[in-house]
Amino acid sequence: MTIYGVAILAGCTLIGAILGKLLGVLMGINANVGGVGIAMLLLLAITSQSQGSFSLKPITASGITFFSAMYIPIVVAMAAKQDVYAAISGGWMALAAGGCAVLASFALIPLLTRLQMRA
Amino acid sequence: MNMEIVSEILVKNGLLTAFVFVGLLVFLSYRLSHLLTRGRLHGSAVAITLGLVLAYLGGKYTGGSDGIADVPILAGVGIMGGAMLRDFAIVSTAFGADLSALRRAGLVGGLSVIIGVVLSFIVGAVVAVAFGYGDAVSVSTIGAGAATYIVGPVTGSALGASSDVIALSVAAGLVKSVMVMVGTPLVARLIGLDNPASAMIYGGLMGTTSGVAAGLAATDEKLVPYGAMTATFYTGVGCLLAPSILYICVKALLG
Incomplete structure (x- = not known):
């Protein structure tokens, strides 16, 4: 049933959020460390066991694929609720600090990709 | 027409209003992408940029910090684009990843x-x-x-x-x-x-x-x-x- 897929997805997201928060507490910081990443790995681990006792029926999978198809609209809504006004009215220093950080990071991507290819 | 009734329903069903709003925004963006750039700038890129422009206007005219979601009728956009559904959708993309x-x-x-x-x-x-x-x-x-x-x-x-x-x-x-x-x-x-x-x-x-x-x-x-x-x-x-x-x-x- 579709709800099984939705439940698996929600369960993974919640477990990831809890583990990420616990990891943050262990490190002594008030932040979620990798909660989404942990949830993704968990989902991959569960759903990639296609043989044997646990196989995902297509109808179950549709509970997951529906939300990945909703990804872009959700991101569009996310963009529409950003505090863009504060970003732009933060003045030249905020624009320079944020902007230069982005440019420097973009510039480093090809370098690190090449490093990865060689490794 | 009693506008008050309409806006009351839209506010009460905020998330549904957001689905319609974002649906229209995405539709418009894909048309614009096709018409203006022949699809070279992807429809989703146009939609996200339009979303940011709306967020700017929302912040400017309402004085809030949640972009267009500070407009009462569009408060549902804040739920749809909030951290909960965002993380939920991101995790779902891992399905089928290599x-x-x-x-x-x-x-x-x-x-x-x-x-x-x-x-x-x-x-x-x-x-x-x-x-x-x-x-x-x-x-x-x-x-x-x-x-x-x-x-x-x-x-x-x-x-x-x-x-x-x-x-x-x-x-x-x-x-x-x-x-x-x-x-x-x-x-x-x-x-x-x-x-x-x-x-x-x-x-x-x-x-x-x-x-x-x-x-x-x-x-x-x-x-x-x-x-x-x-x-x-x-x-x-x-x-x-x-x-x-x-x-x-x-x-x-x-x-």
């Missing part, structure tokens, strides 16, 4: 998170010094803000920075997030952002979850899980490094 690609680029992906935090911090700190800030606390807070808009205030309150410096660090982080959203599809080809490995490095270097989520959505949806995977560790690493090691380095340098 586990071996993740494993192969895992080490350099992890490395890119640390490099990304340190790089953004240094760049932000240098800009702060260039704009006349001389004390280690302010410089570190602004540097941390250049990492993400969460690392900035976390660092600032840990070090006891003044509230206007903390506000600046949030603004720097917001600028970064917006620039990553808009800039990624434009530079994607130039920086070779077209495979899982480079997407993981990209996520690690950029770090802003919303920026990376939108940037990859506007570039190639298939790359989302790889970039999101590394980006999710960035804020945590930033909150760990910025108020400790990085602050100590700044203090040593500024005397």
Whole structure:
């Protein structure tokens, strides 16, 4: 049933959020460390066991694929609720600090990709 | 027609109103992408950019901090685009991702998170010094803000920075997030952002979850899980490094 897929997805997201928060507490910081990443790995681990006792029926999978198809609209809504006004009215220093950080990071991507290819 | 009844229903069913609103926005964006750029600038990139423009207008006219979601009728956009559904949707993209690609680029992906935090911090700190800030606390807070808009205030309150410096660090982080959203599809080809490995490095270097989520959505949806995977560790690493090691380095340098 579709709800099984939705439940698996929600369960993974919640477990990831809890583990990420616990990891943050262990490190002594008030932040979620990798909660989404942990949830993704968990989902991959569960759903990639296609043989044997646990196989995902297509109808179950549709509970997951529906939300990945909703990804872009959700991101569009996310963009529409950003505090863009504060970003732009933060003045030249905020624009320079944020902007230069982005440019420097973009510039480093090809370098690190090449490093990865060689490794 | 009684407009009050209409708006009452729209406000009461906020999430449904948001679905209609975002649906129309996405439809319009894909048409614009097709008509104006012949699809060269992807429809999702247009939609995200329009979303940001609306967010700017919302912030300007309502004075709130949630963009267009501060308009009462569109409050549902805040739920639809909030952290809960955003993370839920990001996790769902992992379904069908290539586990071996993740494993192969895992080490350099992890490395890119640390490099990304340190790089953004240094760049932000240098800009702060260039704009006349001389004390280690302010410089570190602004540097941390250049990492993400969460690392900035976390660092600032840990070090006891003044509230206007903390506000600046949030603004720097917001600028970064917006620039990553808009800039990624434009530079994607130039920086070779077209495979899982480079997407993981990209996520690690950029770090802003919303920026990376939108940037990859506007570039190639298939790359989302790889970039999101590394980006999710960035804020945590930033909150760990910025108020400790990085602050100590700044203090040593500024005397």
